Amino acid sequence: MKEIKNIINTYYIINILYGMGIAVFSATIYLYMQSLHYSYAEINTFLSIFWIVSFLTETPSGIIADTFGRKNAMIGSCVIRSIGLLFLFLDWGNIAFLILGAIFTAIGESLKSSTLDSWMIDSISDIDEKFTFDKIFSMNSMAGTTVNLVSGYFGAQVLGNMDLSYPILAGIILLMSSMVIVIFKMKEPKRNLEEKSHSTSIGRSFNMLKETTKEGICFLRNDKTFFLICLSFLPLSFIVSGPGNQWQLFFQNGTKDVKTGYIWIGLNLCSILGAYLSRKISSLSENKIYILIGSTVLNTLSIIVCVLTDNYLLALLLFLLHVVITASEEVIRYTFLNQNIKNENRSSLLSFFNTLEAGTTILALLLNGFFSDSYGIGNAWLIMSIISLVISIPVYLIVNSTIKKHKLDKSNKVMKTI
Numbered sequence: 001m002k003e004i005k006n007i008i009n010t011y012y013i014i015n016i017l018y019g020m021g022i023a024v025f026s027a028t029i030y031l032y033m034q035s036l037h038y039s040y041a042e043i044n045t046f047l048s049i050f051w052i053v054s055f056l057t058e059t060p061s062g063i064i065a066d067t068f069g070r071k072n073a074m075i076g077s078c079v080i081r082s083i084g085l086l087f088l089f090l091d092w093g094n095i096a097f098l099i100l101g102a103i104f105t106a107i108g109e110s111l112k113s114s115t116l117d118s119w120m121i122d123s124i125s126d127i128d129e130k131f132t133f134d135k136i137f138s139m140n141s142m143a144g145t146t147v148n149l150v151s152g153y154f155g156a157q158v159l160g161n162m163d164l165s166y167p168i169l170a171g172i173i174l175l176m177s178s179m180v181i182v183i184f185k186m187k188e189p190k191r192n193l194e195e196k197s198h199s200t201s202i203g204r205s206f207n208m209l210k211e212t213t214k215e216g217i218c219f220l221r222n223d224k225t226f227f228l229i230c231l232s233f234l235p236l237s238f239i240v241s242g243p244g245n246q247w248q249l250f251f252q253n254g255t256k257d258v259k260t261g262y263i264w265i266g267l268n269l270c271s272i273l274g275a276y277l278s279r280k281i282s283s284l285s286e287n288k289i290y291i292l293i294g295s296t297v298l299n300t301l302s303i304i305v306c307v308l309t310d311n312y313l314l315a316l317l318l319f320l321l322h323v324v325i326t327a328s329e330e331v332i333r334y335t336f337l338n339q340n341i342k343n344e345n346r347s348s349l350l351s352f353f354n355t356l357e358a359g360t361t362i363l364a365l366l367l368n369g370f371f372s373d374s375y376g377i378g379n380a381w382l383i384m385s386i387i388s389l390v391i392s393i394p395v396y397l398i399v400n401s402t403i404k405k406h407k408l409d410k411s412n413k414v415m416k417t418i
Contacts, residue, residue, distance in 0.1 A: 004124055008136055010185040011120040014074070014178050015140055016147050018112065021174035023148035024155035025085075025167035027264035030248045032164040036093045040246070040377065044369030046102045047245060048362045053106035055358045061110035070119035071186045073111050078179035081108025082172045089168045122189040149268050156261030164258070225402050226340055230353050232292075232395040233333050234360040236326070238388035239299055241364035242372075242381040243306075243322055250377050251316060263316065270320045274327025281328050288336045289400040295329045296392050303385045307378040 025032070033043045065073035084104030091097040124131050155167035243250075247267070248260045285291050299322055306318035337353060364384065371380035 001127060004127055004131070006185075007120060007123045010181065011116060011136070012140060012143060014116060014181050014186070015144060017174055017178035017181065018078070018116075019144050019148050020151040021081075021171045021178065023151040024159070024170045024174060026148075027152045027156035027248065027260045028160040028164055028167050028258060030246065031160070031252055031258065031260065032088075032168065033098070034249060035164050036091055038093065038095075038098065039369075040249075040372035040380075041366075041369035042095060042098065044245070044365045044372070046098050048365045048369075049099060049102040050106045050109075051358055051362050051365070053103050054110055055355070057107050057110040058113065061107075061113065061115075065111070065115045065118065069188050070115050070122075071182060071188050073115045074119070074182045074186065075179055077108045077111035077115070078175050078182065079108075080111065081105050082175045082179075084108060085168055085172045085175070089165055089172065119186065119189070123187070126189050145268065145272065149265055152264040152268070153261040156258050156264060160258040160261070225399070228395065228399045228402055229337060229340055230356055232392060232399050233337070233353070234356060235388040235392035235395075236296070236329065236333075237357065237360045237364045238367075238384045238391075239296075239303065239322075240326055241361065241368045242377070242384050243303060243319060244326075245365070246368075246372070246377050246381075247319060250381075251312075251319070266316075266320055267323055270323040271327045274324040274329075275331055277324070278328040278331035282332050282335070287400070288332060289396050289403070291332060292329065292336075293393060293396050295325050295332075296389060296396070299325045299329070300385045300389045303381050307381050 030043060033046070038046075061073070064076075081104065084101045084106075087097045087101035087104060091101065120136070121133060124133075155170060159166035159170055247263065251263055252258070252260060281291060281295075282288065302318045302322045302325065306315045306322065309315050309318070368380050368384055371383050375383070
């Protein structure tokens with residue numbers, strides 16, 4: 001139907017423009033902050049505040065979108081995130097501007113999270129309840145990845161080499177362009193146009209959040225295996241926090257001409273490769289803990305050699321190997337985590353893990369910023385990688401032992417029953 005096609009095209013256009021608005025400065029943002037003479041610790045403080053505000057506003061933003069409409073939430077996201085970028089664009093090295101930029105961009109990110117997907121699904125479901133969405137999400141992912149690669153490259157190699165602030169300005173223009181499409185092309189689904197009490201809806205949503213939180217805590221107390229699995233996955237944040245955010249500063253290495261656009265393309269392609277290889281790597285052993293131990297060790301070694309080598313090309317290749325390993329491990333970890341949830345409240349338990357991971361990421365960013373200022377970026381990567389290895393391996397072994405014991409106990413119970 002023509003109406004469904006218009007909804008899908010609107011969804012694609014908004015997603016692409018919004019994604020371009022972020023990707024265009026993603027390969028130069030840390031170089032820009034460094035050009036304003038911010039220290040590594042201050043740059044990581046920006047990231048930490050972004051994570052904290054994103055975490056605190058994630059659930060309220062979803063409630064706002066459901067209560068006041070997805071269109072209004074998307075307009076708010078475009079405007080608020082643009083204001084955050086404007087603070088960064090106008091920044092002359094004032095820490096207050098940096099903090100405000102982090103707060104506004106985080107709120108804008110939360111308002112966008114899942115809002116556009118929910119709008120598209122509800123809008124099409126009102127017309128055709130049996131419509132399947134797999135092809136839409138697949139096409140959106142492919143188009144988004146391709147456009148983001150080009151946008152990041154253009155932002156770094158063209159705009160960044162003119163002025164490091166230009167990619168930020170381009171991001172504002174693209175976000176406001178996506179807002180124009182939202183205003184004129186995005187129509188609220190019929191079910192969301194029905195009159196309802198906003199206060200009642202918000203109150204009911206928070207009551208549901210409170211109840212699922214209680215159930216989640218209760219489950220974690222009773223299922224020590226799942227809790228240990230969650231803990232074993234957290235140290236990965238210590239490895240990723242440095243390379244994942246400071247690669248621009250590490251590989252640019254004070255040279256005048258910006259060259260991070262080329263690395264941006266390699267980084268994204270390696271992420272796709274890692275996700276693709278995850279199934280093949282996972283099939284190497286039925287014991288996923290052994291696979292995760294192996295990937296953690298290999299990941300740590302790749303970072304250590306990357307930092308210690310004097311060969312720029314070898315360091316870059318090892319960094320890209322780290323990206324492949326991390327992308328693959330994330331898929332394996334998420335699958336393993338889901339397979340070990342023996343409870344109907346899957347979303348609540350995954351939210352608990354995401355909360356723990358967010359807290360660990362914030363801690364890792366702050367520590368990495370401190371170590372970077374004190375000992376340099378490379379040494380900070382070394383310290384954080386070793387910390388991760390020392391913590392994760394013993395916890396992985398405990399988890400492995402606990403799972404084996406749990407399976408043995410279950411087998412004995414079955415034998416007694418027989």
